[in-house]
Amino acid sequence: xxxxxxxxxxxxxxxxxxxxxxxxxxxxxxxxxxxxxxxxxxxxxxxxxxxxxxxxxxxxxxxxxxxxxxxxxxxxxxxxxxxxxxxxxxxxxxxxxxxxxxxxxxxxxxxxxxxxxxxxxxxxxxxxxxxxxxxxxxxxxxxxxxxxxxxxxxxxxxxxxxxxxxxxxxxxxxxxxxxxxxxxxxxxxxxxxxxx
Numbered sequence: 001x002x003x004x005x006x007x008x009x010x011x012x013x014x015x016x017x018x019x020x021x022x023x024x025x026x027x028x029x030x031x032x033x034x035x036x037x038x039x040x041x042x043x044x045x046x047x048x049x050x051x052x053x054x055x056x057x058x059x060x061x062x063x064x065x066x067x068x069x070x071x072x073x074x075x076x077x078x079x080x081x082x083x084x085x086x087x088x089x090x091x092x093x094x095x096x097x098x099x100x101x102x103x104x105x106x107x108x109x110x111x112x113x114x115x116x117x118x119x120x121x122x123x124x125x126x127x128x129x130x131x132x133x134x135x136x137x138x139x140x141x142x143x144x145x146x147x148x149x150x151x152x153x154x155x156x157x158x159x160x161x162x163x164x165x166x167x168x169x170x171x172x173x174x175x176x177x178x179x180x181x182x183x184x185x186x187x188x189x190x191x192x193x194x195x196x
Contacts, residue, residue, distance in 0.1 A: 013180055021061030022068075029070050032090055033122050035132075041065070041157045041181030043111040047058045049096035049105070050168070050182045053166045055089035062086075076127035079122075084119035088112040103121040105164045117149030124148065 024041035025032045032039045041061070046056040066078045088111040095108045113137040121144035125137055132143040167173040 010051075010053035010180055013051060014053045014055075015060075017047055018057030018059075018061030018064070020044060021057045022064040025061075025065035026068055032065070033069055033071050036083075036142055036151060037143045038151045038155055039059060039153040040155060040159070042112055042116070042152060043163065045085070045088055045092060045156070046108065046160045046164050047165065048092040048097070049100075049108045050173075050177055052093045053087065053180060055093055059083075059086040070139070071128060074127040075121070076123050079114075080123050081120050083114040085112070087119075088115040089113075100168070107148055109161050111166070113152040113156055114147055116152050117145045120148045121145035 013157075021041045022046050024038055024044075028040050031037060032041070044054075045058060048058070059082055062082040063078060066081050067073055069077065071077075091111040092108045095104050095111070097102050109143045121141055125141040133139045166176065
């Protein structure tokens with residue numbers, strides 16, 4: 001069984017990523033919150049692929065950013081928008097446990113796109129009344145799915161995927177993966193020295 005231990009260093013890394021997410025989102029608020037949003041901070045959603053300890057930090061960072069939204073606080077956005085980030089982050093963690101191939105990296109980048117398109121699309125439609133088509137909530141929801149999904153797709157595939165390919169080749173990042181990444185499963189040996 002593969003165990004993952006949260007150490008003080010890992011908690012600190014998660015907190016730093018969460019703070020960076022909130023700061024980037026708020027710093028770039030004009031493009032982070034509207035229906036057609038390019039939340040550059042979402043590029044940090046690639047990190048759970050390498051560092052599972054960053055998933056809770058992204059969730060907390062999203063809560064903070066949504067609480068401080070210039071559109072005003074919507075409990076729907078705080079709860080469901082943040083849960084979308086958490087769901088995408090945990091799926092990215094699971095994908096990161098597999099072999100690090102281009103296909104899995106693409107799949108990891110798709111998780112924030114899909115979770116946010118459908119969940120944040122609904123939040124924008126019903127909580128903020130961001131309706132492209134007045135008096136037609138379902139068509140507006142579809143258009144919000146497309147607009148949020150498009151913004152996420154641009155951020156995750158123009159910035160995120162190239163970073164996922166480039167960062168692991170950098171010595172500094174390799175060192176961080178060794179220190180903060182997923183622990184390897186313990187291999188037990190029998191009395192004869194065979195692994196079980």
